[in-house]
Amino acid sequence: MASAFEYAPAPESRAVVDIAPSYGLFIDGEFTDAADGKVFKTVSPSTEEVLSEVAQAGAADVDRAVQAARKAFEKWSALPGSERAKYLFRIARIIQERSRELAVLETLDNGKPIKETRDADLPLVAAHFFYYAGWADKLDHAGFGRRTAEGHGGPRPLGVAGQIIPWNFPLLMLAWKIAPALATGNTVVLKPAETTPLSALFFADICRQAGLPKGVVNILTGYGDAGAALVEHPDVNKIAFTGSTAVGKAIARQVAGTDKKVTLELGGKGANIVFDDAPIDQAVEGIVTGIFFNQGQVCCAGSRLLVQESIQDELLDSLKRRLSTLRLGDPLDKNTDIGAINSAEQLARITALAETGEAEGAERWSAPCELPSSGYWFAPTLFTNVTQAHTIARDEIFGPVLSVLSFRTPDEAVAKANNSQYGLSAGIWTEKGSRILAVANKLRAGVVWANTFNKFDPTSPFGGYKESGFGREGGRHGLEAYLDVR
Numbered sequence: 370m371a372s373a374f375e376y377a378p379a380p381e382s383r384a385v386v387d388i389a390p391s392y393g394l395f396i397d398g399e400f401t402d403a404a405d406g407k408v409f410k411t412v413s414p415s416t417e418e419v420l421s422e423v424a425q426a427g428a429a430d431v432d433r434a435v436q437a438a439r440k441a442f443e444k445w446s447a448l449p450g451s452e453r454a455k456y457l458f459r460i461a462r463i464i465q466e467r468s469r470e471l472a473v474l475e476t477l478d479n480g481k482p483i484k485e486t487r488d489a490d491l492p493l494v495a496a497h498f499f500y501y502a503g504w505a506d507k508l509d510h511a512g513f514g515r516r517t518a519e520g521h522g523g524p525r526p527l528g529v530a531g532q533i534i535p536w537n538f539p540l541l542m543l544a545w546k547i548a549p550a551l552a553t554g555n556t557v558v559l560k561p562a563e564t565t566p567l568s569a570l571f572f573a574d575i576c577r578q579a580g581l582p583k584g585v586v587n588i589l590t591g592y593g594d595a596g597a598a599l600v601e602h603p604d605v606n607k608i609a610f611t612g613s614t615a616v617g618k619a620i621a622r623q624v625a626g627t628d629k630k631v632t633l634e635l636g637g638k639g640a641n642i643v644f645d646d647a648p649i650d651q652a653v654e655g656i657v658t659g660i661f662f663n664q665g666q667v668c669c670a671g672s673r674l675l676v677q678e679s680i681q682d683e684l685l686d687s688l689k690r691r692l693s694t695l696r697l698g699d700p701l702d703k704n705t706d707i708g709a710i711n712s713a714e715q716l717a718r719i720t721a722l723a724e725t726g727e728a729e730g731a732e733r734w735s736a737p738c739e740l741p742s743s744g745y746w747f748a749p750t751l752f753t754n755v756t757q758a759h760t761i762a763r764d765e766i767f768g769p770v771l772s773v774l775s776f777r778t779p780d781e782a783v784a785k786a787n788n789s790q791y792g793l794s795a796g797i798w799t800e801k802g803s804r805i806l807a808v809a810n811k812l813r814a815g816v817v818w819a820n821t822f823n824k825f826d827p828t829s830p831f832g833g834y835k836e837s838g839f840g841r842e843g844g845r846h847g848l849e850a851y852l853d854v855r
């Protein structure tokens with residue numbers, strides 16, 4: 370069973386990383402087959418080519434990984450924070466050193482443009498490890514109480530954290546979960562999504578390279594049943610989940626009545642609100658970033674454009690011109706703006722919702738755009754004549770599809786923005802600072818961007834209201850999710 374990804378230098382091409390034909394689960398510091406020998410294939414969404422075959426974890430493997438994490442917890446949690454920090458700093462530096470390999474691997478397995486993995490995902494992944502490395506020896510000063518000189522009280526790790534992540538930002542979601550968990554002294558069993566297992570296995574290799582003690586990080590590739598077994602396991606103390614609202618609700622039901630702590634980061638239907646005094650060109654760039662970054666497969670995407678009626682025509686003309694310049698195609702080409710949709714299932718979901726939009730009477734528009742003959746592709750799409758009752762204004766599409774609605778007054782904008790089962794993100798475009806503050810205060814969204822969109826930083830807490838989930842990741846707040854605060 371292969372364990373390492375070999376480095377093969379060649380700029381911006383898939384040859385940068387040599388992917389082995391098969392990979393095992395990463396348990397207790399070793400790569401191993403699944404107990405029942407099951408494997409599954411992972412494909413490149415842009416070509417449908419099989420990239421590798423990976424072990425498929427079952428309940429017996431979950432148990433093995435949790436036991437390894439439990440054993441490792443004793444020593445890991447007893448280490449001084451400054452020692453844990455050294456490992457995290459080392460991991461962060463190795464991520465930087467190997468970021469070209471990781472960017473290419475992520476682009477191959479996920480389908481997203483290399484421009485995004487290289488310039489957005491990877492720098493943020495490293496930044497998260499650096500940031501939480503900095504907290505590891507300062508937990509007594511994080512505002513969660515302090516240990517006494519005798520060692521009583523103060524913040525304590527929870528134990529074994531079971532972490533389940535989605536496929537839209539495989540490495541970044543791994544970083545958001547693993548970095549704070551390790552900094553606070555927990556050990557981890559992480560399950561990546563079934564369509565994007567490779568970068569997490571590469572990360573396992575980095576843990577070995579960093580000399581991280583065995584069992585502190587365990588990676589189980591597999592499907593939803595492995596995730597459910599992890600949630601169910603009696604020796605897991607904490608579940609951190611990012612993914613669909615349906616699975617989030619199932620997890621909440623599963624842990625009800627147990628003493629497991631849970632954080633859920635679920636879907637969204639972010640409103641991007643453009644007022645009539647906004648600089649149109651900048652707003653157009655922000656709208657494009659908001660919904661077409663990562664093919665719109667972003668929980669905090671600005672998937673509802675709310676535009677003030679007086680500038681609607683001008684803004685839409687400008688937006689359509691800009692959409693006509695977007696380049697869709699080979700994700701490894703550094704000039705590509707729009708890559709592939711992550712899976713055939715996701716493409717089918719997006720296609721069905723777009724068809725519902727048309728059937729319910731919204732007007733569909735796409736710039737002329739040739740789609741490659743193999744792989745999973747969806748052209749950037751706009752819907753106008755959308756009302757709040759339309760399915761495409763309410764449901765998360767999780768694809769490159771923007772629903773345009775209009776408003777007349779700031780109050781109407783706020784009411785429409787908040788008219789959603791979700792509450793994860795929002796954007797405000799206006800020249801007026803006072804309006805930014807007044808509107809932001811009324812929005813029920815975990816993150817509100819002003820005159821920008823989809824900007825991330827490890828120091829900022831991120832999370833939702835309503836059906837977007839609960840708990841915060843990132844920043845000082847993100848530590849709390851992994852601490853028993855006494």
Ligand code: NAI
Pocket residue numbers: 533534535536537560561562563591592593594595596597598600611612613614616617619620634635636637667668715718765766767
């Ligand atoms: P999903 O929620 O099924 O998958 C996310 C992760 O949960 C994967 O690792 C999966 O294996 C795991 N999982 C699935 N069933 C589970 C269970 N019963 N117990 C524990 N873990 C389980 O998401 P899916 O089906 O890939 O995407 C469906 C929709 O969900 C998308 O169209 C999108 O609307 C939304 N979504 C939202 C994300 C976000 O960032 N908030 C990320 C991915 C999807």
